[in-house]
Amino acid sequence: MAMIFPTFASLYIFFFLLFFSIFDMILVNGENQDFMRSLDSNLLDLKQEKLTHFRVYWHDIVSGHNPTSVVVVKPPANSVATGFGVIAMIDDPLTIGPEMSSKLVGRAQGFYALASQEELGLLMSMNFAFMEGKYNGSTITVLGRNAVFSKVREMPVVGGSGLFRFARGYVQARTHMFDIKTGDATVEYNVYVLHY
Numbered sequence: 001m002a003m004i005f006p007t008f009a010s011l012y013i014f015f016f017l018l019f020f021s022i023f024d025m026i027l028v029n030g031e032n033q034d035f036m037r038s039l040d041s042n043l044l045d046l047k048q049e050k051l052t053h054f055r056v057y058w059h060d061i062v063s064g065h066n067p068t069s070v071v072v073v074k075p076p077a078n079s080v081a082t083g084f085g086v087i088a089m090i091d092d093p094l095t096i097g098p099e100m101s102s103k104l105v106g107r108a109q110g111f112y113a114l115a116s117q118e119e120l121g122l123l124m125s126m127n128f129a130f131m132e133g134k135y136n137g138s139t140i141t142v143l144g145r146n147a148v149f150s151k152v153r154e155m156p157v158v159g160g161s162g163l164f165r166f167a168r169g170y171v172q173a174r175t176h177m178f179d180i181k182t183g184d185a186t187v188e189y190n191v192y193v194l195h196y
């Protein structure tokens with residue numbers, strides 16, 4: 001009897017520990033599954049990816065009483081001639097034609113920063129927020145490098161919302177007009193975007 005009791009006790013402890021470690025693993029796995037799970041893409045109605053192209057004109061107005069582009073970080077006193085270090089916040093109108101008076105279809109909201117020491121090279125970080133028809137409320141996000149003196153500048157579309165969920169693609173920017181006196185600019189944006 002004196003021999004059996006310790007054996008029984010250690011077996012009991014062994015099974016007790018085994019039971020709780022398995023129970024623990026189930027608990028942890030269960031928690032993981034609640035926090036992250038795979039979905040059938042049909043549930044979100046993600047069927048055929050579409051390619052959409054559109055052209056808008058982006059108006060960067062720095063002059064006058066109602067600028068749509070304002071410098072929020074000035075160049076440091078010892079900065080190079082390319083203005084490296086400047087940051088401007090924008091809420092630029094997007095119109096269907098090159099004239100400001102043409103139909104407004106959205107706004108480009110975000111900022112650009114002078115990110116090059118060697119040339120006028122911008123980092124663009126902006127959302128195109130559409131206001132027209134079925135696209136009203138949908139956005140695409142453009143994040144890229146814009147060497148403004150190049151004829152065509154290509155920047156990635158890194159995402160989108162609303163009708164542009166899961167968006168990817170690119171834009172091509174071409175300067176349509178630059179007023180040396182005021183600094184105002186109009187840029188043609190051709191957008192190519194894959195989305196569902």
Ligand SMILES: *[C@@H]1O[C@H](CO)[C@@H](O)[C@H](O)[C@H]1NC(C)=O
Nearest residue numbers: 130131132133134135136137
């Ligand atoms: C876009 O949506 C907003 C908010 O829902 C609404 O106030 C506005 O009238 C809509 N604009 C157009 C052009 O449909």
